Amino acid sequence: xxxxVRFHGCGDIRVEHMEEPRCGRGEVKVSRPLPFxxxxxxxxxxRGHLHEYLSGPVLIPKREHPITKxxxxxxxxxxxxGLIETVGDDVKGFARxxxxxxxxxxxxxxxxxxxxxxxxxCKNIGFIGLSGYGGGMAQYIVAPAGHYYLIPDNVSLxxxxxxxxxxxxxxxVNRSPxxxxxxxxxxxxxxxxxxxxxxxxxxxxxxxxVVELMERRKKLGEYYGATHTYDxxxxxxxxxxxxxxxxxxxxxxxxxxxxxxxxxxxxxxxRVHGTIVNIAVWENKPALNVNVITYKEINYMGAALYDxxxxxxxxxxxxxxxxxxERMITAxxxxxxxxxxxxxxxxxxxDQHCKLLIDVQRT
Numbered sequence: 001x002x003x004x005v006r007f008h009g010c011g012d013i014r015v016e017h018m019e020e021p022r023c024g025r026g027e028v029k030v031s032r033p034l035p036f037x038x039x040x041x042x043x044x045x046x047r048g049h050l051h052e053y054l055s056g057p058v059l060i061p062k063r064e065h066p067i068t069k070x071x072x073x074x075x076x077x078x079x080x081x082g083l084i085e086t087v088g089d090d091v092k093g094f095a096r097x098x099x100x101x102x103x104x105x106x107x108x109x110x111x112x113x114x115x116x117x118x119x120x121x122c123k124n125i126g127f128i129g130l131s132g133y134g135g136g137m138a139q140y141i142v143a144p145a146g147h148y149y150l151i152p153d154n155v156s157l158x159x160x161x162x163x164x165x166x167x168x169x170x171x172x173v174n175r176s177p178x179x180x181x182x183x184x185x186x187x188x189x190x191x192x193x194x195x196x197x198x199x200x201x202x203x204x205x206x207x208x209x210v211v212e213l214m215e216r217r218k219k220l221g222e223y224y225g226a227t228h229t230y231d232x233x234x235x236x237x238x239x240x241x242x243x244x245x246x247x248x249x250x251x252x253x254x255x256x257x258x259x260x261x262x263x264x265x266x267x268x269x270x271r272v273h274g275t276i277v278n279i280a281v282w283e284n285k286p287a288l289n290v291n292v293i294t295y296k297e298i299n300y301m302g303a304a305l306y307d308x309x310x311x312x313x314x315x316x317x318x319x320x321x322x323x324x325x326e327r328m329i330t331a332x333x334x335x336x337x338x339x340x341x342x343x344x345x346x347x348x349x350x351d352q353h354c355k356l357l358i359d360v361q362r363t
Contacts, residue, residue, distance in 0.1 A: 001017040001018065001019065001020070002017065002018055002019075002020050002138060002139035002140050003015055003016070003017060003138070003139055003335050003336065004016055004017070004018045004075050004135075004137065004138040004139070005075065005076050005077065005135075005137035005138065005335065005338045005339075005358075006018075006073040006074065006075055006076070007052060007053075007056065007057070007060055007072055007073060007074055007075075007076050008072055008073045009056070009057070009072060010053070010054070010055060010056050010057070011053065011054070013053055013076070013338070013339055013343060014073075014339070015335065015336055015338060015339065018075075018138070020139075020140050021134060021140055021141070021142040022142065023086040023087070023088045023142050024088050024089075024142070025088050025089045025090055026088055026089070026090050026091060026144055026145055027088040027091070027142050027143060027144055027145060028084055028086070028087055028088065028091060028094055028100075028142070028143065028144075028145045028148050029084070029085050029086035029087075029088075029140065029141070029142045030082040030083060030084055030085060030100065030102075030140070030141050030142075031082075031083075031085040031086075031139065031140045031141075049076055049077070049078075049129075049130075049343070050343060050346050050347070051283075052076075052130070053343045054347070055283070057072060059126075059127060059130045059131065060072060060074055060130050060131065061074075061126075061131055061132075065124075065126050065131045065132055066108070066124045067106050067107075067108055067124055067126055067131070067132075068106065068126060068131050068132025068133055069132070070131065070132030070133075074129075074130065074131070074132060074135070075129065075134045075135035075137060075138050075141075076129055076130070076135045076136075076137045077129040077135035077136025077137035077138065077358075078104040078127045078128055078129030078130055078135065078136065078164065079104070079129075079136065079161055079162070079163075079164040079165060080101070080102060080129070080135075080136025080137075080141075080161055081099065081100065081101040081102070081151060081157045081158075081160035081161045081163075082099070082100065082136075082141075082157065082360075083097060083098070083099055083100075084096055084097065084098045084099075084100055084148070087145075088145070091145040093150075094145065094148065094150070098150055099150065099151040099157060099160070100148045100149060100150055100151060101148075101149050101151055101160040101161070101163050101164075101315070102128060102136070102141075102143065102147050102148055102149075103147050103148075103149060103164070103167075103308070103311050104127045104128040104129055104130075104147065104164065105119070105120055105122075105125065105126075105127060105305060105306075106122075106125065106126035106127060106128065106131055106132075106133070107119040107120070107122035107124070107125060107126075108122055108123070108124045109122075111123035111124065118307075119307070119308075120171075120304055120305040120306055120307050121304050121305075125305075128141075128143055128147060133147075136161075136358075136360075137335065137338060137358055137360070138360070139335070139360055149163075149311070149312070149315060151315065152315070152318075152319035154319055155315070155318045155319055156326075158326070158329060158357065159318055159325060159326060160315075160318075161357060162325045162328060162329075162355065163311065163314050163315055163318070164306075164311075165191045165192055165195055165355075166195045166198070166199075166314045166318075166323060166325060167305075167306035167310045167311045167313075167314045168192050168195065168279065168303075168305060168306050169192055169195030169196040169198070169199050169279075170195075170199050170306065170310040170313055170314050170317075171303055171305065171306035171307060171310035172192075172196060172254060172277055172279045172303035173196060173199045173200060173203060173254075174310065175277070175301070175303045176252050176254070176275055176277045176301070176303070177251075177252065177275050177299075178200070178203065178205070178251065178252045180203065180204040181204060181205075181206050182205060182206060182251035182252060183205065183206050183207040183208075183209070183241075183244070183245050183248070183250050183251050183252075184200050184205050184207070184208055184209070184250060184251065184252045184253070184254065185209040185210075185211065185241060185250040185252070185253045185254070185266060185269055185270075186200070186208065186209070186210045186211070186221070186226070186253075186254050186256065187211050187253060187254065187255045187256060187257050187262055187263065187266055188211070188212060188255070188256035188257030188258075188259075188262075188280070189210055189212035189214065189217035189218060189220065189221045189229075190217065190256060190257075190354070191328060191354055191355055192256045192279055193210070193212070193217075193221070193254070193256040193257075194217075194220055194221060194224055194325075194328055194354060195325070195328075196254050196256060196279070197210065197221055197224045197225050197226055198224050198225065198323055198324075198325065199323075200225070201224065201225030202317070202322050202323065205225075207227045207228065207244055207245065207250075208225055208226045208227050208228075209226070209227065209228045209229075209230070209240075209241055209244065209250065210222075210226040210228070210229045210230070211229075211230050211231075211232055211237055211262070211265075211266060212229060212230075212231070213231055213232070213233065214351040215351075216351055216352060217351070217354070218231070220327065220328070220354060223327060224327075228240070228244060232262065232265055232266075237265055237266050237269055238265075238266070238268040238269040241266075241269035242269070245271070248271050249269055249270055249271030249272070249274060250269050250270055250271060250274060251271055251274055251275070252274060252275050252276075252277060253266055253267075253269065253270050253274070253275070253276045253277065254277045254279060255276060255277065255278050255279060255280055256279045256280055257280055258278075258280025258281065258282045258283065260284075260286040260287060260288075263276075263286065263288065264286075264288060264289045267288070267289050267292050267293060267298070268289075268292055270296065270298050271296070272296045272297060272298075273296070273297050273298070273299075274296070274298055274299070275298065275299040275300075275301060276293075276298060276299070276300045276301070277301055277302070277303050278300070278301070278302045278303070279302075279303050288300075327354075328354045328355045329354070329355050329356075329357055330352065330353040330354050330355060330356060331345070331353060331356045331357070332356075332357045332358075332359050333345075333356065333357075333358055333359065334358070334359060335358055335359070335360050338358055342356060342358065
């Protein structure tokens with residue numbers, strides 16, 4: 001029997017003992033030590049575990065998922081790394097003892113989006129750790145081999161647990177029209193926002209302006225390359241942005257918050273023919289200041305999750321030292337503490353945390 005964190009319903013997450021899963025044909029099994037699994041601590045983003053706990057099921061299927069055929073209760077944890085224990089038949093390129101990170105996105109390969117090459121936009125998109133195939137908040141996990149990517153020797157397992165949220169940021173910046181020397185505004189300083197800051201700095205942003213309420217997140221943004229950080233309760237954001245940019249405005253705005261008032265407050269900060277990139281998954285339908293978008297001919301676009309290229313590029317950037325996300329990790333807890341010192345801690349003190357990791361070895 002093995003300890004596992006399971007989602008049963010809104011506000012109902014339990015640490016339970018489950019049978020050890022078996023590794024079948026075409027699968028890879030990760031087991032002890034599976035050192036780190038990430039709790040996504042951004043309440044604004046509905047794909048986060050915390051949002052599932054507070055308001056779910058959201059991405060966790062209410063009924064049987066069309067691909068995995070699973071429904072609640074499900075094992076949680078979609079951002080994780082670990083050591084390979086067993087390699088199933090017909091699987092090549094992996095061996096026992098290798099270190100790996102899991103790309104959790106599940107796609108059907110049959111819908112129009114998949115056939116066009118946009119598997120991350122699959123009509124039936126799902127996630128390991130939310131939709132089935134187990135999850136990282138467990139002592140054992142078995143998943144199809146195609147979800148596993150080997151970690152370079154110079155990348156720690158802790159750092160590898162951050163590949164998934166960094167891939168979201170990498171994909172968003174690459175999907176946008178951002179180019180070397182542009183000025184960018186990042187709305188929200190949570191994990192994805194901090195990731196966007198790192199990618200923008202790596203790709204040569206002239207100015208990186210961060211709009212965030214929490215002081216600790218502002219400081220973390222500055223550490224990772226933000227040139228200016230503002231609390232929108234204290235200053236007029238569009239006025240400040242136009243001062244910084246010689247009255248031009250931000251070339252690109254990245255919305256990682258998904259808050260109506262916050263987004264409407266920064267739309268006027270975008271330059272004429274600039275771009276707003278929505279990364280956040282909104283809890284409610286927003287009413288946007290469309291007239292400003294129209295009169296300035298602002299492009300408004302979405303960036304959904306990440307493609308495989310972005311996931312691989314993040315691993316490579318970590319290996320080359322181009323991304324150093326270790327300071328995003330603000331606490332580590334035992335698997336048995338996942339509810340009280342994990343989910344509840346993020347609810348009560350989310351201003352103190354960016355990413356909270358579960359050490360599955362410590363039960």
